[in-house]
Structures are given as structure tokens and as C-alpha cells.
Amino acid sequence: MKKSLGAQTLVFPTPTWIVGTYGPDGRPNIMTAAWGGICCSDPPCVAVSLRKATYTYGSLMARRAFTLSVPSESQVKEADHCGLVSGRDVDKFAGTGFTPVRSELVDAPYAAEFPLVLECHVVQVFELGLHTQFVGQIMDVKAEEIVLGEGAVPEIKKIRPIIFSPGNRVYYGVGNSLGHAFAIGKEI
């Protein structure tokens, strides 16, 4: 018998990602986002939802481009910091010590230090309520060599992404392998 918890955004896992944009003055900015996910395989697209009140919202509407970076466990303080303060008030690259890099594919910056980055053009904007969903077409994925495994495939255990747990609002790392997808279910 399940207990009703009410209509809440409680689901697991959710990601911890960093959205990079240029502000109206051309300054690079990064913010943390947990509301998002892959939304299409072809064309490859990722969705991220932001409140209108965020500084990044205006940048996204104006430039129609963003980067989405996957921070590593060791960057959890910096990742959290980028969700605590606004690019309106502070320079988060200065605060974190991260290095802004201009994407050659889209009109948006990313931090060199994150192990993996998606460069995205905004192809759809959906108003959903408190949040606006931006669908970004992934123009390229770039990764540090150190997180690549066999066949130049990025490996989650090398990236060590950060999982955000809504409810108690705690960050977690990735644990042990549970088996190969599209394979272990064949045993049933």
C-alpha cells in the first residue's frame, strides 16, 4: 500500500547540469539546472527548464544557444555555487576560478574544467508554467580525453556526474554497475 505524497516534483534520479550562456553585455555566465533530460534521438536534443526570473532565461531567449555541461563529483561545490547566485550580480567564472571557453559552434560559452559539454542551438521554447522549457539541438558533444573509454565512448564512472535528489535536496555520486542495458532483461 503506497502513501500519497501530493503533487510534487519528486522523481529519481535527476541530473545536475550547468547551462552556459552569454548575457546581454556579452559576459559569459553559468547556472545550475536539474530540471531537464534528453528529449529526442534524431535530431539529438536535450531539454532544460528554467524560471523566467533567472538571468539565463533572458540570455537564452536573446541568443537562442546554450551549452550544457556535466560537472564531476570533485566540482560539486562549484556546481552548487552556480545555482546559489545570479549572473546578474556576480561573475561566476571569477567566483569558481573556471575558464570561459567560447563555443565555435553555438553562441554560448562553457567552462573548460567540466569533463563533458553539449553545444546546443535552441530549436523550441515551450511555456509550461513557472518554468519555460528550452529544447536544444545538440550540435556536438565534447569530452576530456581522460573520461573516454574504449571506442572513444565517454564512461560515466570516469565522468563521475552528480545526481540531485529532490525532496531532501542532497547531491549523490554514481554507484556500482548493475548490468548491461538491452541485455540483462533477456533473462526474463
Add this chain to the structure above:
Amino acid sequence: MKKSLGAQTLVFPTPTWIVGTYGPDGRPNIMTAAWGGICCSDPPCVAVSLRKATYTYGSLMARRAFTLSVPSESQVKEADHCGLVSGRDVDKFAGTGFTPVRSELVDAPYAAEFPLVLECHVVQVFELGLHTQFVGQIMDVKAEEIVLGEGAVPEIKKIRPIIFSPGNRVYYGVGNSLGHAFAIGKEI
């Protein structure tokens, strides 16, 4: 210096969720989905993307309702199985031994055995390409008592959700706590 991997759906983490729907004949069905995420806090909404070719796509278009369940590590074989076979061909409740439960809030079923379930009305359908994105308004979240912690908040370490890693297509568990969100970044 980052290495270019091309335009691919490579991002980390992605979830492993189970979408429950009724087919045209009223039979309950469940399928596995990794392309999705929370997309709005108010109203609380979750997005999930499916290919038109799936059996669930037709069910979602017809009934405009679904459940989204979070399977636990111990259910990884069943979760994988539900992504390997189609509800057109097989009864996945029979195959997994799971128990179908009719939602009292939306016109969709879920498996009693999953520790957490979101009951959703489809409020938006966005055609994005190979995938169609369904935005579901979360009408309720229901959880097994055993996964609840202090204040009846579901705890990720009790749910033990499954993380899907694209690229090498491996499932992973959740690892250690990295600290409190909206808190540890204050040290910067």
C-alpha cells in the same frame, strides 16, 4: 583540450523510468524510458519522450494519461525487460510477475512493486523528430512507506533508483552523498 564526439545524445546521468498506460483493449502495459526529466515546478510536470513506433505512444495519444514509476536496483532485470519487448506482443505484467494497479487519479496503470510512482495527465504533446515528448502534469506521487525518511520525504538511498548511462549502455546504482544542495556552494 576537449575531443569532439559528434552530435549524439550523450549526457549523464539519465534516468531509468517505467511508463504505464492502458492499451486500446484496456490491457495494462509498462515500458522503459530514459529520455525524460522534470520540466516544470508549478504546475508540477514531468516530460517523457517516446518514439511513434512504440505501443505506448498510441496509448498515450488515446488516453492522455500515464504513470511514471521509479524502479529499484533489485528490479533492474525487469526494468530492462520492459524496454526489450513490446506490449503489442507480450503481457509484461505476466512476464515480470508484477501486479497491475489502476490509478484512481488518472486513466493509467502502474506496477505495485515499484517503490515510487507519479500519476500524470498529459497536458502537452510536442513533436520533436524521431521522438514525441509528452508533458505530464503530476497529480500525485505515491511511495512505499519503506522508502520514506524524516518528514515523509522519499530518500534516494532507500529507493535505490537505476541510472542509465548512454554510450556504453550500462545501468548503475546511486553512490555516496556529496553534500547538501543550496548549501555546500556557500563555501565559495
